[in-house]
Amino acid sequence: MTTLDGGPGRPGDAVFADAVRTANLAAPAEPAAAVTVRSAREAEAAIRFARANGMSVRVHTTGHAAATQLPMAGALLVRTDLAEPVTVDAENLVARVPAGAVWREVVTTAARHQLAAVHPIAPSVGVVGYLTRGGVGVHGRARGVAANAVRAFDLVTADGASRRVDAASDPELFDALRGGGGGFGIVTAVELALFPLASLVTGAAYWSLEHADQLVPLWRDWTVDAPREATTTLRILSGPAVAWAPGPVLCVAGAVIGGSAAASDADDLLDPLRAVAAPLRDTWHADGPAAALFAHEHPAGPRRTVGDHLLLDEIGRDGVTEFLRVAGEGSGSPLLAAELRHLGGALAEPDPAGGLLDHIDAQFAYVGTGSAADPTITAAAVEHSAVVRAALSPWDVGTTVPSMVATRTQPQGHLDASRALRAEAVRARVDPDGLFAGDVLPGSPG
Numbered sequence: 001m002t003t004l005d006g007g008p009g010r011p012g013d014a015v016f017a018d019a020v021r022t023a024n025l026a027a028p029a030e031p032a033a034a035v036t037v038r039s040a041r042e043a044e045a046a047i048r049f050a051r052a053n054g055m056s057v058r059v060h061t062t063g064h065a066a067a068t069q070l071p072m073a074g075a076l077l078v079r080t081d082l083a084e085p086v087t088v089d090a091e092n093l094v095a096r097v098p099a100g101a102v103w104r105e106v107v108t109t110a111a112r113h114q115l116a117a118v119h120p121i122a123p124s125v126g127v128v129g130y131l132t133r134g135g136v137g138v139h140g141r142a143r144g145v146a147a148n149a150v151r152a153f154d155l156v157t158a159d160g161a162s163r164r165v166d167a168a169s170d171p172e173l174f175d176a177l178r179g180g181g182g183g184f185g186i187v188t189a190v191e192l193a194l195f196p197l198a199s200l201v202t203g204a205a206y207w208s209l210e211h212a213d214q215l216v217p218l219w220r221d222w223t224v225d226a227p228r229e230a231t232t233t234l235r236i237l238s239g240p241a242v243a244w245a246p247g248p249v250l251c252v253a254g255a256v257i258g259g260s261a262a263a264s265d266a267d268d269l270l271d272p273l274r275a276v277a278a279p280l281r282d283t284w285h286a287d288g289p290a291a292a293l294f295a296h297e298h299p300a301g302p303r304r305t306v307g308d309h310l311l312l313d314e315i316g317r318d319g320v321t322e323f324l325r326v327a328g329e330g331s332g333s334p335l336l337a338a339e340l341r342h343l344g345g346a347l348a349e350p351d352p353a354g355g356l357l358d359h360i361d362a363q364f365a366y367v368g369t370g371s372a373a374d375p376t377i378t379a380a381a382v383e384h385s386a387v388v389r390a391a392l393s394p395w396d397v398g399t400t401v402p403s404m405v406a407t408r409t410q411p412q413g414h415l416d417a418s419r420a421l422r423a424e425a426v427r428a429r430v431d432p433d434g435l436f437a438g439d440v441l442p443g444s445p446g
């Protein structure tokens with residue numbers, strides 16, 4: 001039973017066990033009760049149940065961001081997994097996405113119509129969590145912050161009522177739902193703008209880490225004037241994701257859109273890198289729009305991880321040197337992945353129709369991921385994350401993108417003070433009793 005027919009589950013029963021599953025196994029969810037809702041009506045019933053039993057309400061979908069959650073003592077955890085398909089209105093370039101859907105479903109459905117979405121680098125990421133927390137996508141430099149592509153939400157608020165929230169019906173709530181830090185209710189569906197895309201060039205090229213001293217500066221120099229149609233990530237990888245490699249590798253992955261120019265734009269990036277050394281593996285190729293979702297070859301399935309995230313200004317050659325010192329060959333880094341995501345382009349431009357997090361004032365996002373397989377391994381990853389953080393601190397802009405925040409203990413902050421106040425005002429209106437208060441991320445810098 002995954003519905004509220006018999007009430008939410010309690011620790012030890014099957015309903016509870018199904019609803020508390022988290023994709024990050026190192027961050028178990030431990031609420032007082034839990035339920036998986038399959039419809040908006042069940043989400044409404046969950047809120048009634050919580051109120052009747054004096055519980056607060058927490059929400060999740062995949063639990064990918066479970067390590068960012070506050071403790072759930074005394075809460076009812078609602079897992080959204082609505083029993084509806086993703087549908088595409090190709091004429092109006094819009095997808096309707098039920099909460100619970102992951103990006104694989106959206107991207108593959110849209111691709112049948114030669115349409116693309118503002119998706120992340122992995123197919124298993126939940127659509128609602130990514131969009132409500134901002135979202136830096138594989139086409140981010142061309143399309144901007146992913147949340148800007150939302151056209152409407154179906155939301156069940158703390159009063160237990162379902163409502164459709166868009167720019168006309170409730171502009172303040174609509175803005176707050178797009179990067180305002182959460183705590184506004186249970187999203188049951190999203191209407192998302194798509195864009196026409198017949199083909200792109202996408203993939204990942206991997207080199208032995210011994211070439212990183214030459215490759216990282218070349219990639220950084222290319223980012224300075226890179227076309228906005230190209231969004232790429234430079235990653236230093238080790239562990240199961242690259243078990244095929246003889247050791248740690250450097251990877252340049254991403255996607256280039258822009259029609260007939262895409263192939264030559266990709267060559268401008270990749271030819272100088274390939275001239276340094278032949279890649280160990282090179283999957284860059286022209287393909288349909290769905291291929292970009294799989295290009296980063298992210299390992300599938302739940303994992304035990306711990307991580308960190310920073311937004312960085314232009315790092316220049318000095319920043320490259322520091323990054324290599326703490327993540328490159330001989331650094332002793334135990335991290336599974338140390339990534340620099342190239343931002344800028346449309347990601348840096350405020351969108352007049354966007355939400356509270358409508359752009360990102362930074363040139364790069366750092367995301368580090370370590371194994372949390374056991375306490376010793378976790379401690380090593382946490383310790384080294386602090387070393388990376390210190391090394392990159394001269395370029396740290398002091399804010400974060402909520403979708404990339406990796407732990408609730410790391411410094412956060414994504415809204416300026418006036419936007420954080422706007423989010424607070426909306427919360428005070430739609431959730432005056434603070435039913436969803438545990439779901440709120442720290443909002444303003446510092």
Ligand SMILES: Cc1cc2nc3c(=O)[nH]c(=O)nc-3n(C[C@H](O)[C@H](O)[C@H](O)COP(=O)(O)OP(=O)(O)OC[C@H]3O[C@@H](n4cnc5c(N)ncnc54)[C@H](O)[C@@H]3O)c2cc1C
Nearest residue numbers: 060061062063064065120121122126129130135136187403
């Ligand atoms: C492999 C991998 C790749 C990733 N790639 C990217 C990337 O390219 N770009 C990027 O920006 N981020 C990326 N992320 C981060 C990801 O976007 C965030 O972890 C995001 O929060 C995941 O959303 P979720 O719904 O899957 O996670 P959950 O942990 O289920 O949800 C996270 C939060 O979203 C909110 N939420 C979820 N569902 C609902 C709902 N129905 N109603 C209301 N609130 C809800 C809640 O506040 C919840 O705590 C990646 C993460 C992983 C693990």
